[in-house]
Amino acid sequence: MLKTRRVRNLSVKTKKSPTIQARKAIIPSSVKSKSTKFDFGNRVLSEILGGEKQVPSVSKYEFVKEIGEGAQGAVFLGHQLSEFGIKKRIAIKVIKDEYGEKEIKKIVREAKLLELLTQGSIVEMLALESLPVSRKSNKKVYLLIEELIDGQSLEKLMMLHKRKNLLMNPALIGFTLYRAALALDEAHNLKNRKGEKLNLVHRSLSPSNILYNDNGGIVKLSDFGMATMDDSSLSADKLKGKPQYMAPEQFQAKNKPCSDIWALGVIGYEALTGFVPYQIKGKTLSEATSMFVEQSHYTLRSPAEILATSKSHYQLNKLSEIIMNCLNINGHKRPSADDLQHSLASEFLYSSGLGPTNKTMAAYLNLVKEMPVQDDFVVSDIKMSESVTNTLNRTLHIKKPISAICARVSKSFKNEFLISIKAKHKNPCLKPDNGRVYGA
Incomplete structure (x- = not known):
């Protein structure tokens, strides 16, 4: 017999397929009207609901399988179930119990701000539910219900390229940065109902929370509301997240809109070259800060100084310049999200007409997925559909897409950079300073 225990408006099945009864559904007051056009709506409110604006929801959440785990908790593929058996695929994040009421309140506050966003490039937060760990304990487990992006993260995409000895196409790196900058522009300039700027900041952008629908x-950008939980950890010298994507000011526990721009610069640099610009590790904030400060005394090579140039419709030097502008140590000199998306669009992606679209990205993602490891195939053996070929031809301006993708191999670096790698420099992205090499 399947046991069910009820807690506040939640019910949880304790065997096999656990489901969680949703909280009450809200019927907005805007549907209430004296107009004859809304006779049925008025009858629903007055007769069927008895004047109540809240009714118990029949929706439930069902766990299917775990699909990931990070610093803040585990992520499950789930279903939202309706009364007539309709299943909507969702993501359920179970937040680690080390986070308390204070951190959860921050998530709730930020989720309410995210409701004001309309751009559509940020993963939607659908609900936040709580469930007691046991009847004898006051502890709760918190469940974040989110839109499911059926695809992969940029982190996994870059790992896939590395495994196949490839580097990502520059135009699609630019397109990814462009879409991310559009989302950040709306968030950074979000205003409350009084017209006051809110300066909403992501705080911990990395390749793992830039997602693609295959x-x-x-x-889309994910974890916009989650990053706020780790703010208090910085002052306690506890390092959470990925320090190699942290902006200089964040090592001083300061989060600003320009911090997100720095993170995008690091992401673009890594996707283009295969290397993060600053090699930062450490278990504490002070250790990571020390490593960054030491490396910041050296001059960083630009992607254009690392990669061997090849004939392409898209100018690698221009993308390299845009990325380096994002990596300015002085936050005030970095471009805003609005400036960044305009630069990427007008100076790189669409300067000569038609450029990458969502359809281009989908075609590229599926092509890379199907490609075997480079040593195991001949280019002429790979078959593409006419639709994929035409899409990549028109928007990437390349006659032979597969050959062009294969040309972006991990060994296409300039000699000077290759010498640094072979010499096992601690960070080959940094230029020697008067013959002195970082870490030597």
Whole structure:
């Protein structure tokens, strides 16, 4: 017999397929009207609901399988179940119990701000539910219900390229940064109902929370509301997240809109070259800060100084310049998200007409997925559909897409950079300073 225990408006099945009864559904007051056009709506409110604006929801959440785990908790593929058996695929994040009421309140506050965003490039937060760990304990487990992006993260995409001895296409790196900058522009300039700027900041952008829908090629940012939980950890010298993507000011526990721009610069640099610009590790904030300060005394090579140039419709030097502008140590000199997306669009992606679209990204993602490891195939053996070929031809301006993708191999670096790698320099992205090499 399947046991069910009820806690506040939640019910949880304790065997096999656990489901969680949703909280009450809200019927907005805007549907209430004296107009005869809304006779049925008025009857629903007055007769069927008895004047109540809240009714118990029949929706439930069902766990299917775990699909990932990070510093803040585990992520499950789930279903939202309706009364007539309709299943909507969702993501359920179970937040680690080390986070308390204070951190959860921050998530709730930020989730309410995210409701004001309309751009559509940020993963939607659908609900936040709580469930007692046991009847004898006051502890709760918190469940974050989010839109499911059926695809992969940029982190996994870069790992896939590395495994196949490839580097990502520059135009699609630019397209990814462009879409991310559009989302950040709206967030950074978000205003409350009084017209006051809120300066909403992501705080911990990395390749793992830039997501692609494989079929639609849509780029979205995730974990916008989650990053706020780790703010208090910085002052306590506890390092959470990925320090190699942290902006200089964040090592001083300061989060600003320009911090997100720095993170995008690091992401673009890594996707283009295969290397993060600053090699930062350490278990504490002070250790990571020390490593960054030491490396910041050296001059960083630009992607254009690392990669061997090849004939392409898209100018690698221009993308390299845009990325380096994002990596200015002085936050005030970095471009805003608005400036960044305009530069990427007008100076790089669409300067000569048609450029990458969501359809281009979807075609590229599926092509790379199907390609075997480079040593195991001949280019002429790979078959592409006419639709994929035409999409990549028109928007990437390349006659032979597969050959062009294969040309972006991990060994296409300039000699000077290769010498640094072979010499096992601690960070080959840094130029020697008067013959002195970082870490030597």
